[in-house]
Amino acid sequence: MKDWIVSLFNNVIDTTPKDFSLMEWLKMTKEPPENYRTLVEKYQNSMLRKDKTKIPCISIHANFKGNREEDCINQKNNLICIDIDRKENMCIDMQMAKELLSKHPSTLYAGFSVSGEFNGVFAIMVLGHNDKLINYFNYFKERFSKIGINIDEKCKDYPRVRFFNIDEEAYFNPDAKPITIKIEEQQQEEIKKKVNEPVNHFKMMTNAEKVYKIIEQIEKHNIDITTDYNDWIKIGAALAREFGEDGRSMYHRISNKHTAYKIKDCDLKFDSCKRMNKVNLSSLFFIASSYGIKY
Numbered sequence: 001m002k003d004w005i006v007s008l009f010n011n012v013i014d015t016t017p018k019d020f021s022l023m024e025w026l027k028m029t030k031e032p033p034e035n036y037r038t039l040v041e042k043y044q045n046s047m048l049r050k051d052k053t054k055i056p057c058i059s060i061h062a063n064f065k066g067n068r069e070e071d072c073i074n075q076k077n078n079l080i081c082i083d084i085d086r087k088e089n090m091c092i093d094m095q096m097a098k099e100l101l102s103k104h105p106s107t108l109y110a111g112f113s114v115s116g117e118f119n120g121v122f123a124i125m126v127l128g129h130n131d132k133l134i135n136y137f138n139y140f141k142e143r144f145s146k147i148g149i150n151i152d153e154k155c156k157d158y159p160r161v162r163f164f165n166i167d168e169e170a171y172f173n174p175d176a177k178p179i180t181i182k183i184e185e186q187q188q189e190e191i192k193k194k195v196n197e198p199v200n201h202f203k204m205m206t207n208a209e210k211v212y213k214i215i216e217q218i219e220k221h222n223i224d225i226t227t228d229y230n231d232w233i234k235i236g237a238a239l240a241r242e243f244g245e246d247g248r249s250m251y252h253r254i255s256n257k258h259t260a261y262k263i264k265d266c267d268l269k270f271d272s273c274k275r276m277n278k279v280n281l282s283s284l285f286f287i288a289s290s291y292g293i294k295y
Contacts, residue, residue, distance in 0.1 A: 001174045004077045007059045007068065012052075012161060017064040022077075023174065025058055025164075026109050026124075032166050040166050044116050047262060055114060057161040060124060061133055068159045078130035078178065079108070081162055082140055083152035086119045086263060087252045092149060094121045102171035106179035111170030114163040119263065122162070128180030133158060139181050205295065207242055207281055213295035214288045215253050223291055224257035231287050232258075236273030238284045244274075 006025065007017035028036065036056065043051040059068060060081045066072040084097050094117055101110040101123035113120035127136050137156035144151050154160050205213075218225065226232040235254060239247030248270050255266045288294070 004060075004079060005063050005075070006077070007063045009057050009059075009068070009161060011054050012057055012163070015067055017059070017066075017068060019063060020058060022058070022060065022079075022124075026170075026172055029111060029165050030168050030170055030172065032164075036164050037166060040114060040164060043114065047115070049259070052114070052163065055163045057163045059159060059161050061158045061160065064159070068161070070158055073158060076130045076133070076158065078127040080125050080127055080133060080136050080140070081155060081160070082123045082125060082144075083113070083155050084121050084144075084149060085113070085152055086115075087256065088150040088152070088249055090249050090252070094118060097121050097149065098171070104179075105177045107171065107173060108176040109170060109172050111165055111167035114165045117167075122165075126176045126178045128178040136179075136181065210295040211239070211243075211250055211281070211284070214284070214293055215250060217293045218254060218257060218288075222257060223293065224259075225287055225291050225293070226255050226258050233269070233273060233276075234279050234283045235287060236270050237276040237279035238281050240270060240274040241277055241279060242281050 001023070004022040005019050006022045008020035008025075009015075009017060032040070039051075039055045043055060060077065060079055062073045062076045064072045065074040082101070084092065084094070086092075086094070089097075094112065098110050098112065098121045101107055101121065104123075104125065106125045106127075108124045108126050110121065110123040113122055125140075127133075129136075134156050137151075140155075141151055217223070226235065232255065236247075236251050239250050243250065248267070251270050251273075252263070252266055255261050285295070
């Protein structure tokens with residue numbers, strides 16, 4: 001049975017990495033120590049960011065010396081953590097997603113996220129290479145998208161951390177087989193697509209592209225543009241009118257920066273916003289611009 005050394009942090013604010021056994025960490029998620037259980041249950045009851053930041057976490061893709069930064073990587077692990085969040089997968093049954101991930105021969109572990117079984121699931125998969133994380137991410141992203149599942153873009157980052165989760169029924173296979181993909185062929189295909197893609201210097205951005213540009217900036221800089229309740233309603237109404245049900249995940253990604261954000265409340269508000277048809281995207285663009293965010 002192989003083991004991997006990951007970096008353990010006391011919480012997400014902790015900057016001092018400590019070597020830790022990944023296999024031991026995964027076993028702990030099935031039989032959690034009392035102090036870890038207390039922290040996780042407190043967060044699940046409150047769903048407040050301040051409680052989540054107190055939970056221990058690990059960097060799965062690599063271990064570090066010094067700071068948790070790309071330049072401080074001590075060793076890259078031949079692992080990828082596939083994250084499926086509720087925010088980007090509003091209609092996905094997380095239990096079914098967990099079962100799907102568990103069937104893959106390269107899955108080392110599959111369990112529910114720290115936020116609970118309704119909010120997300122993740123899998124740690126063993127790779128045939130330890131330095132091609134972006135290639136494997138693109139491989140999995142394409143294949144999951146074909147069955148309607150969106151995986152978190154941060155899965156391609158080496159410094160990304162995973163909060164301690166509790167799942168006593170998590171799938172755990174210490175003998176998972178590494179998955180190998182043809183890196184060179186994949187890279188050549190990507191180059192071909194870029195070479196053969198027609199150049200249009202006057203291409204207009206679609207409304208969806210504009211909204212996603214705004215969301216990217218909101219998430220990158222952790223900006224809450226919903227502090228005003230009326231603005232929150234206008235944003236929901238604009239997204240519902242323009243994109244219908246597809247606007248729901250956008251609404252969650254914009255709303256979850258608010259300290260009082262709750263998935264259920266956000267869903268209910270979006271449902272009521274769908275009945276409004278006099279607000280368009282210009283309202284969202286104006287609100288975003290007042291926070292210095294432009295597409």
